Amino acid sequence: MTPHKIGTRITDLFGIDHPLVCGGMMWLADADYVSAVARAGCIGFITPRSFPTPEDFREQVRKAHDLSDGKPFGVNLYISARPEANQQLQTFLDISIEEDVKFVETAGFSPKAFMPKIKDAGITVMHKCTTLRHATSAQNAGVDAIAILGAEAGGHPGMDMIGTMVQGAIVPRELDVPVVLAGGMGTGRQLMACLSLGADGMILATRMLVSEEIWAHVDYKKRLAELGPDGTKIIMSIFGDNSRVIDNDSTAAVLALEAEGVTDYEAYRPHVQGTLQKEAYEDGDWNKGTMSIGQSVAFAHGIEPAESIIDGIMAEAVAVREKLNGL
Numbered sequence: 001m002t003p004h005k006i007g008t009r010i011t012d013l014f015g016i017d018h019p020l021v022c023g024g025m026m027w028l029a030d031a032d033y034v035s036a037v038a039r040a041g042c043i044g045f046i047t048p049r050s051f052p053t054p055e056d057f058r059e060q061v062r063k064a065h066d067l068s069d070g071k072p073f074g075v076n077l078y079i080s081a082r083p084e085a086n087q088q089l090q091t092f093l094d095i096s097i098e099e100d101v102k103f104v105e106t107a108g109f110s111p112k113a114f115m116p117k118i119k120d121a122g123i124t125v126m127h128k129c130t131t132l133r134h135a136t137s138a139q140n141a142g143v144d145a146i147a148i149l150g151a152e153a154g155g156h157p158g159m160d161m162i163g164t165m166v167q168g169a170i171v172p173r174e175l176d177v178p179v180v181l182a183g184g185m186g187t188g189r190q191l192m193a194c195l196s197l198g199a200d201g202m203i204l205a206t207r208m209l210v211s212e213e214i215w216a217h218v219d220y221k222k223r224l225a226e227l228g229p230d231g232t233k234i235i236m237s238i239f240g241d242n243s244r245v246i247d248n249d250s251t252a253a254v255l256a257l258e259a260e261g262v263t264d265y266e267a268y269r270p271h272v273q274g275t276l277q278k279e280a281y282e283d284g285d286w287n288k289g290t291m292s293i294g295q296s297v298a299f300a301h302g303i304e305p306a307e308s309i310i311d312g313i314m315a316e317a318v319a320v321r322e323k324l325n326g327l
């Protein structure tokens with residue numbers, strides 16, 4: 001592991017070596033991945049819905065404990081606007097508590113309803129959101145840290161589409177809890193920019209997709225390595241649910257429906273359903289499925305172990321710190 005260490009409130013909160021937090025990734029953030037990230041000195045979050053049953057999720061948590069050398073890892077809880085969709089989350093939270101998970105990343109809608117159980121269990125929680133308003137209300141609900149997403153992010157960057165640089169200049173200054181910046185991150189230069197803005201760290205997701213420990217097909221990773229910052233598109237704006245995804249045939253089909261003004265979700269389902277994304281990860285046919293990726297795909301230039309990605313980012317950050325010291 002790199003000897004370079006930068007300590008912030010986030011490294012203290014999570015008990016990690018580097019101020020780098022690897023966001024949950026549906027279908028992909030399993031025990032092998034989060035434990036690789038943990039051993040590299042960062043924290044990652046298992047996505048429970050990625051597994052066929054809650055018991056399979058439990059197995060992943062147990063495996064992550066086995067593989068993480070005692071280093072911290074967490075679980076991602078993506079909260080839906082529909083209460084009925086959140087029933088399963090209670091099961092995932094119960095399993096996390098039973099299996100001695102100490103860290104949770106919540107995202108999507110407000111974590112307020114889950115806070116009593118999370119806090120009673122002594123779990124540290126970071127909530128990920130896209131506006132200062134939601135960040136403030138999550139802080140008031142008792143979360144321990146905020147991840148604020150900018151427009152460049154893969155997945156759900158929100159409807160306001162405020163750039164990460166602007167989020168970074170505003171949100172950390174307005175909150176008391178530690179803040180990590182997310183969206184378009186992938187370099188040590190950006191880590192130092194985050195810290196300069198007053199954040200305590202940054203989130204990596206898209207940058208980590210080309211990790212050797214991510215189980216997706218090598219052809220998919222090779223495609224990511226070819227893409228530049230223009231390799232993504234925003235889809236599903238028509239439903240008020242911006243989603244930043246890979247620019248491919250499925251995405252083009254969705255954009256064509258949006259351009260026609262089609263509002264029947266069933267017309268979109270064949271292109272956007274999660275099982276198609278999973279299939280693409282399995283067989284490497286990157287042209288099908290609306291897989292989440294962000295503009296930081298530009299930094300994912302080759303397949304390498306998670307630890308070497310992290311080490312490269314930290315070495316660059318430390319070099320930047322020395323350069324700035326000399327100004």
Ligand SMILES: Cc1cc2nc3c(=O)[nH]c(=O)nc-3n(C[C@H](O)[C@H](O)[C@H](O)COP(=O)(O)O)c2cc1C
Nearest residue numbers: 023024025026107153154155183184205206292294
């Ligand atoms: C493939 C992929 C899957 C994702 N799945 C989830 C998820 O299940 N839950 C979640 O909270 N965020 C999810 N995200 C969002 C990331 O955790 C992170 O917030 C975001 O991607 C950060 O921006 P970046 O892509 O620029 O690194 C996903 C992102 C990607 C790239």
